[in-house]
Amino acid sequence: MIEPRIVEDMQRIVDKYVAERDLNELLKAFIQDKAAEGSQWSNITRYTHDMLGGDSPHIDLAAAMTEIVLLSFDIIDDLQDEDNKGKPWMVSSPAYTLNGILVFLFAFMTEMSTLQESNSRSNPQLMAKLGVLLLQSINGQQIDLNDSIVTERDYLTMIEKKSGSLLRFACSMGYLLIPDLDQRTMDTMDQLANYIGMISQLDNDIRDVLRFDVKNDLLQKKRTLPILFLLMEKDDNFPYIQQYYSGQLTYDQFVTRKRECIRYIEDSGSIEYCRIIQSLHIDQANQLFDSLPGIAPWKEQFKGITFGRQQAQKVG
Structure with missing residues (x-):
């Protein structure tokens, strides 16, 4: 909060x-x-600052x-x-x-x-770096809007720009106030933030594909990772997702099949597939996190509000 x-x-x-x-x-x-x-954005900034020894x-x-x-x-x-x-x-x-x-x-x-x-004592990179990160996120958002995502790689590139850049922004707001912080630590924080942003976005996209209200990504014809999986599946018993995306079904016609669509998604393997991809990112984030210097209890609190929950679910 x-x-x-x-x-x-x-x-x-x-x-x-x-x-x-x-x-x-x-x-x-x-x-x-x-x-x-x-x-939790302000806490991410504060915990980054505190765990890396900042006292600004x-x-x-x-x-x-x-x-x-x-x-x-x-x-x-x-x-x-x-x-x-x-x-x-x-x-x-x-x-x-x-x-x-x-x-x-x-x-x-x-x-x-x-x-x-x-x-x-402030870092001379401060404003230039923060501006670049926000511009990267806008570019990612534009990719999300312009219907240019076709492959898994397209999707992962988009969420790294859109979501990873915002996590990097929040972390940078904390560590760029620490004078003389070494470049290796800053680079590691940037990589870690990218993975955390992607882990979080995968969580959102998995949740959104299973809800059938105005927030549902399927209804908006978005191409998130679970939806890309579904679009690649050619199932004659349930062709409605492909038909909706190609314009053969109207919005109202598709909505009438929402219950069977949710069952189809749950049984399709798309969620499990996304969790596997997310798990790989969690492993990468853990390696980077463990390599960081950090002061207790701020380091543990940073992990708790960023990717600790997803790691616990993975272990479970």
């Missing part, structure tokens, strides 16, 4: 940059919704800015997918929501630039 002091810092930033009362109140509603959801007085600001930036990316994702209809950013005026996204992103740029200028 987001710690109360981080929520207060996020609200303080809104007060600092937004004088218009209606937009100010709207952005604070966005923040409260995200806080109630139980976001600016870590709370960095954690708050991590939450603000990734909240803006969540909002953009919902606008593009047209789901999560009950969220305050989906029910508000689209023009207001877009202004809110701009406020969050420009506040991040301003705050982090000011921090870097005022802190001679």
